[in-house]
Amino acid sequence: MMMMEAKSKSIKLTDDISPRVVPFPFEMLKNHEYGTCVPPKLQEVVGKWDKLVTDKGSSCEVDVWPGLVSMTADVISRTAFGSSYKEGQRTFDLQGELALLIILTFLKSFIPGYLYLPTKDNRRMKAACREIHVILKGIMNKRLKAREAGEAPSHDLLGILLESNSGQTKGNEMSTDVMEECKLFYFAGQETTSVLLVWTMVMLSQHQDWQARAREEVKEVFSDKEPDTEGLNQLEVMTMILYEVLRLYPPAAQLTRAIHKEIKLGDLTLPGGVQINLPILLVHRDTQLWGNDAEEFKPGRFKDGVSKATNGQVSFFPFAWGPRICIGQNFALMETKMALALILQRFSFELSPSYVHAPYTVLTPHPQFGAHLILHKL
Numbered sequence: 121m122m123m124m125e126a127k128s129k130s131i132k133l134t135d136d137i138s139p140r141v142v143p144f145p146f147e148m149l150k151n152h153e154y155g156t157c158v159p160p161k162l163q164e165v166v167g168k169w170d171k172l173v174t175d176k177g178s179s180c181e182v183d184v185w186p187g188l189v190s191m192t193a194d195v196i197s198r199t200a201f202g203s204s205y206k207e208g209q210r211t212f213d214l215q216g217e218l219a220l221l222i223i224l225t226f227l228k229s230f231i232p233g234y235l236y237l238p239t240k241d242n243r244r245m246k247a248a249c250r251e252i253h254v255i256l257k258g259i260m261n262k263r264l265k266a267r268e269a270g271e272a273p274s275h276d277l278l279g280i281l282l283e284s285n286s287g288q289t290k291g292n293e294m295s296t297d298v299m300e301e302c303k304l305f306y307f308a309g310q311e312t313t314s315v316l317l318v319w320t321m322v323m324l325s326q327h328q329d330w331q332a333r334a335r336e337e338v339k340e341v342f343s344d345k346e347p348d349t350e351g352l353n354q355l356e357v358m359t360m361i362l363y364e365v366l367r368l369y370p371p372a373a374q375l376t377r378a379i380h381k382e383i384k385l386g387d388l389t390l391p392g393g394v395q396i397n398l399p400i401l402l403v404h405r406d407t408q409l410w411g412n413d414a415e416e417f418k419p420g421r422f423k424d425g426v427s428k429a430t431n432g433q434v435s436f437f438p439f440a441w442g443p444r445i446c447i448g449q450n451f452a453l454m455e456t457k458m459a460l461a462l463i464l465q466r467f468s469f470e471l472s473p474s475y476v477h478a479p480y481t482v483l484t485p486h487p488q489f490g491a492h493l494i495l496h497k498l
């Protein structure tokens with residue numbers, strides 16, 4: 121697939137990518153009471169930070185990581201489960217716990233049959249899986265009953281999946297596929313976006329010049345008004361910043377692909393039946409591809425678009441590439457821009473002396489000890 125050419129001054133990554141996209145559900149998240157598109161949980165989190173800062177005068181140390189996680193979890197849960205988002209949320213909490221346990225299990229996978237031993241962690245994993253299954257089944261059965269009662273289908277992910285699956289199911293039995301898709305949505309859509317947000321806040325704390333430029337642009341586009349879709353699409357400096365964070369801290373550090381039959385890749389012949397690893401993180405930081413400043417945070421390298429920054433090579437692929445490219449990339453970028461715009465309008469921020477830079481991989485790179493920043497009210 122061809123890398124996208126920068127269109128006039130616009131630097132969207134996603135223009136040339138197939139229509140496999142999940143649109144950001146502004147309407148679904150819309151707070152009708154106030155007529156705004158800002159996700160309710162984002163308002164709640166930013167409001168909480170505001171109160172903390174005000175109570176302390178005008179500045180305060182906040183670990184922003186838990187708030188960002190709860191915001192992205194709420195958005196993805198509402199998108200996946202609509203009106204049932206609170207029940208859905210519990211399955212996502214359980215999946216978060218499972219991710220941690222799975223990482224611990226990987227570390228012991230050299231012990232043959234370890235997964236089948238009745239250890240405390242293995243039993244907890246099984247119990248969490250069972251609970252997820254029961255909750256999802258409950259939500260689905262409720263929806264199916266509503267459909268039988270003639271209620272209109274919901275336009276959340278679950279509603280769409282159930283509709284598309286309706287011909288293939290027996291009575292109230294839902295195909296496991298629908299369940300698996302709901303579970304995938306969480307890992308694919310929540311972790312990744314909270315990780316992008318947190319490393320962006322850390323990078324902007326370390327690079328005050330870029331924080332000032334991003335805020336200036338947000339003020340220019342929105343003034344003090346709440347961010348809207350149209351304005352978010354105009355944020356070029358912010359797009360450059362997000363690409364640079366995705367380059368240095370790609371939420372998916374690597375991809376695995378199975379080769380089914382022998383294939384030639386340039387001078388390389390890969391035999392069928394093997395797995396190959398695509399080390400996104402290493403490619404994104406390779407000095408031969410990016411220059412001697414590959415390790416440095418320099419969003420300016422994306423000022424003329426992705427194809428210029430990469431010299432037309434596929435050396436920037438945080439959302440993967442080809443037919444299985446991420447379907448949620450527009451969604452993620454919109455959500456992140458919305459959150460950052462709101463935060464930049466209200467606070468300036470810097471690293472707290474208690475911040476420890478320790479990216480730690482729990483499927484995606486989490487800040488191991490949190491993200492302690494000093495927020496200053498503007």
Ligand code: HEM
Pocket residue numbers: 142304305308309310312313316370371372375376438439440443444445446447448449451452
């Ligand atoms: C910064 C945020 C995100 C990043 C970096 C990201 C990255 C990726 C990557 C690398 C893949 C390919 C995985 C593979 O093939 O092994 C992928 C797939 C996927 N992503 Fe994302 N993602 C993000 C946000 C989202 C969001 C918000 C959603 C949902 C709304 C989402 C839904 C999906 C789905 C469903 C797939 C599987 C697609 C398929 O296999 O056909 N992602 N993502």
